[in-house]
Structures are given as structure tokens and as C-alpha cells.
Amino acid sequence: MEKVRFGIIGVGNMGSSHSKKLLNGKIENGVLTAICDLKPAKTDAILALPGAENVKAFTDYKEMFASGLCDAVIVAVPHYSHPGISIDALNAGLHVICEKPAGVYTKQVKEMNDVARKSDKLFTMMFNQRTNCVYRKMHEMIHNGELGEIKRINWIITSWYRSQSYYDSGDWRATWRGEGGGVLFNQCPHQLDLLQWVTGMMPARVHTFCHFGKWHDIEVEDDVTAYLEYKNGATGVFVTSTADAPGTNRFEILGNNGKLVCEADFEKGDKLTFYKLETPEREFNATHTGGFGEPKHEVIDVETDGKNPQHTGIMNNFANAILGLEPLFVDGTEGINGVELMDSMLLSTWLGKTVDLPIDDDQYLDELKKRIATGRRKEGCDVVLDTEGTYK
Numbered sequence: 353m354e355k356v357r358f359g360i361i362g363v364g365n366m367g368s369s370h371s372k373k374l375l376n377g378k379i380e381n382g383v384l385t386a387i388c389d390l391k392p393a394k395t396d397a398i399l400a401l402p403g404a405e406n407v408k409a410f411t412d413y414k415e416m417f418a419s420g421l422c423d424a425v426i427v428a429v430p431h432y433s434h435p436g437i438s439i440d441a442l443n444a445g446l447h448v449i450c451e452k453p454a455g456v457y458t459k460q461v462k463e464m465n466d467v468a469r470k471s472d473k474l475f476t477m478m479f480n481q482r483t484n485c486v487y488r489k490m491h492e493m494i495h496n497g498e499l500g501e502i503k504r505i506n507w508i509i510t511s512w513y514r515s516q517s518y519y520d521s522g523d524w525r526a527t528w529r530g531e532g533g534g535v536l537f538n539q540c541p542h543q544l545d546l547l548q549w550v551t552g553m554m555p556a557r558v559h560t561f562c563h564f565g566k567w568h569d570i571e572v573e574d575d576v577t578a579y580l581e582y583k584n585g586a587t588g589v590f591v592t593s594t595a596d597a598p599g600t601n602r603f604e605i606l607g608n609n610g611k612l613v614c615e616a617d618f619e620k621g622d623k624l625t626f627y628k629l630e631t632p633e634r635e636f637n638a639t640h641t642g643g644f645g646e647p648k649h650e651v652i653d654v655e656t657d658g659k660n661p662q663h664t665g666i667m668n669n670f671a672n673a674i675l676g677l678e679p680l681f682v683d684g685t686e687g688i689n690g691v692e693l694m695d696s697m698l699l700s701t702w703l704g705k706t707v708d709l710p711i712d713d714d715q716y717l718d719e720l721k722k723r724i725a726t727g728r729r730k731e732g733c734d735v736v737l738d739t740e741g742t743y744k
């Protein structure tokens with residue numbers, strides 16, 4: 353195989369963006385050969401683009417899988433269909449990039465992971481934020497022990513502003529039936545993945561306050577405050593909303609050796625600062641005799657490699673990994689962790705109590721089904737929005 357032949361299922365906002373990257377030669381070892389969407393108007397729009405002369409369009413993804421035109425596929429349809437289509441693709445002998453989130457509920461994601469583990473094809477998640485140099489650097493500093501044992505993890509990520517027109521742009525959006533959740537399920541899968549990937553830790557318990565339709569005419573959550581407790585005693589708070597303007601994106605991790613602060617800012621750029629202690633706090637606590645006083649620290653502007661290739665980085669790595677040129681960057685089965693986090697946050701709110709992780713898969717699904725049964729049906733809205741530059 354000279355170049356990996358890609359098919360894309362779902363060419364709405366995100367799938368059309370992935371298609372353009374392939375058509376514009378941004379993926380060195382990848383080429384777009386097939387696209388699939390239930391709505392022919394969506395595939396027609398891609399076929400009209402320069403370079404798409406040899407691309408074949410389908411309305412049934414199973415026909416696309418059977419066509420022999422693809423080596424790999426990108427699943428870019430609404431969340432509920434991610435596991436089912438990924439499973440079908442792997443079973444059809446295709447390599448898979450699944451869009452985030454891995455699914456809506458843990459039970460379906462576990463089924464997908466079982467198939468992926470048994471398959472000899474590559475399976476990855478579109479966790480494009482893991483390619484951001486600041487998050488890669490945080491991951492590196494924590495995993496090589498520079499920060500020491502983690503004591504506190506706080507992330508306020510409210511820079512996901514969305515107006516009502518966004519929610520009105522698609523009939524699946526912001527409904528229990530179509531999307532399975534709100535800001536946790538659509539905008540925050542990136543941060544929830546990073547929360548566990550950067551720190552290497554999953555909380556043992558969460559207690560969460562989700563507000564449903566607080567700022568928009570929607571039935572799902574658009575304002576969330578979650579309290580997290582970890583097995584090693586660390587605690588944390590995760591705050592998100594789609595109505596804060598201007599919003600904040602501040603990810604702060606306190607360890608025994610100091611504090612890492614990542615402040616992401618569209619205008620000023622992302623900044624990573626390490627407040628490095630002269631003496632680890634636990635050692636200072638045990639040895640300091642002066643009563644008042646605290647360990648001295650220096651403030652370090654952390655240098656990174658400056659690279660942030662986002663979706664293009666994930667797609668290039670995936671194509672190169674298929675060709676055996678480099679290791680796969682994201683193991684797709686790790687997508688379960690973000691889903692576990694978002695499900696546990698909703699479950700805690702629904703039950704009005706602290707929940708332990710891993711959650712009870714069946715209990716979660718039962719609770720979700722109750723919301724779907726009484727939830728909204730939206731029909732007739734379908735607008736393709738330009739996603740360029742919207743990710744943070």
C-alpha cells in the first residue's frame with residue numbers, strides 16, 4: 353500500500369473538514385477515496401470540491417465498506433452511532449478513527465473496545481487535543497515525576513461558548529435522544545480525555561452538579577461543576593459551561609514538587625507555567641520548624657516544542673502507523689475513560705449523590721432511557737457550520 357485510502361462516514365461539519373484535509377494534501381500518506389452520508393446534499397458538496405473527481409459517494413456505509421475502495425475510515429456521525437459503525441468497520445477489515453466521544457454510554461463503548469482488541473486493524477480516537485504541545489508537555493512532566501505525587505487537579509473550561517443558533521442547527525443536537533448529553537458530551541470530551549491522560553489518573557468518586565438548559569432552550573446540561581476524589585487522596589474540581597463570555601480555560605495541577613498551570617487563550621496563545629518548589633511540600637511540612645512560612649518556589653515559563661497539529665496530526669499519525677512508519681499515538685480503547693467521566697457526572701446529578709467509578713453500566717443506561725422516553729424530538733433543522741478554529 354503506497355497511501356492509505358480513506359473513507360469518511362458522515363460529512364457534516366467535522367467530516368467535511370476531514371475530507372478537505374485529505375483533498376488538500378494535508379495528510380502525506382492518505383488519500384480520500386469514498387464518502388458516505390445519509391443526506392446526498394452533504395456528499396454532493398464534497399464531490400464538488402477540487403480534487404474530489406475520483407471520490408465515490410455512498411448513502412449506506414455498509415456498501416462503502418464492501419466496495420473495496422477504503423483501507424481505513426473516519427467515523428464522523430452523531431455520538432450514539434460511533435461504537436456501532438466502528439464495530440462494523442473493524443469487522444469489515446478496516447482501520448478506524450472514531451470521532452470523540454467514543455460513545456454515549458459505557459456499555460456500548462465496552463462492546464466496541466472488545467471488538468477493537470480482537471481486531472488486527474488499528475483503532476484510534478480523534479483526540480486531537482492530545483497533540484497540543486502544552487498538554488503533551490504536562491503529560492511528560494507528570495509521567496517523568498517532575499511534579500511529584502498529585503494532590504489537586506482543577507480545570508475551569510468555560511471557553512466553549514455556544515449560542516442558541518448552534519443548538520438549533522441540527523435536530524440531533526442537545527437532546528437525550530440524539531446526542532445523549534450536552535456540554536460534557538459534545539464540547540468536553542477533549543478535556544475529559546486530557547484530564548485522565550495528562551495526569552494518568554481516574555477519579556475514584558465524583559459528586560456533580562449539572563444544570564440542564566440553564567442558559568439555552570435545551571434539555572441537556574449546559575453548566576457543570578464536578579467534585580472529584582482520587583484513590584491517592586487527591587481532589588479536584590471540573591467546571592464547564594457553554595454560556596460564559598468571555599470564558600476561561602485554566603488547567604491547574606498541584607503536585608508535591610509544585611504547581612503546573614496551563615492557561616489557554618485564543619488571543620495570547622497557550623501558556624504553561626511551572627511553580628517549582630525548592631523543597632517538596634511534604635518534606636517541608638515534616639522538617640520546617642518556623643511555624644509560619646512555606647516552601648520557596650521559582651516561576652518557570654515551560655518551553656515546549658511549539659507543535660500543535662490537531663486533527664491533521666492525528667490523521668497523519670494514523671496513516672503513518674498503518675504503513676508501519678511510526679507507532680500509533682492514541683490507543684482508541686482509552687476513549688472509555690472520558691465516557692466513564694461524563695456518564696458518572698450525569699449519573700451523580702440524576703441520583704443526587706456521590707457515585708463511585710467505574711459506574712454501573714446498566715444503571716446508567718436505565719437512567720438515560722428514562723430521559724430519552726420523555727425527551728424532545730427536534731425535526732427539520734440541519735445547517736453545516738464551519739468548524740475551522742473552533743477547537744480549544
Ligand SMILES: NC(=O)c1ccc[n+]([C@@H]2O[C@H](COP(=O)([O-])OP(=O)(O)OC[C@H]3O[C@@H](n4cnc5c(N)ncnc54)[C@H](O)[C@@H]3O)[C@@H](O)[C@H]2O)c1
Pocket residue numbers: 361362363364365366367388389390391394411413428429430431433451452453478480522537538735736737739743
Ligand atoms: N474532534 C473535534 O474537534 C470535533 C469537532 C466537532 C465535532 N466532532 C464530532 O463529530 C461528530 C459529528 O459532528 P458534526 O458537528 O460534524 O455533526 P453534523 O450533524 O454536522 O454531521 C453529522 C453527519 O452525519 C450524517 N449521518 C448520521 N448518521 C449517519 C449514518 N448512519 N451514515 C452516514 N451518515 C450519517 C448526518 O447526515 C450528518 O451529515 C460528533 O460526534 C462530534 O462530537 C468532533
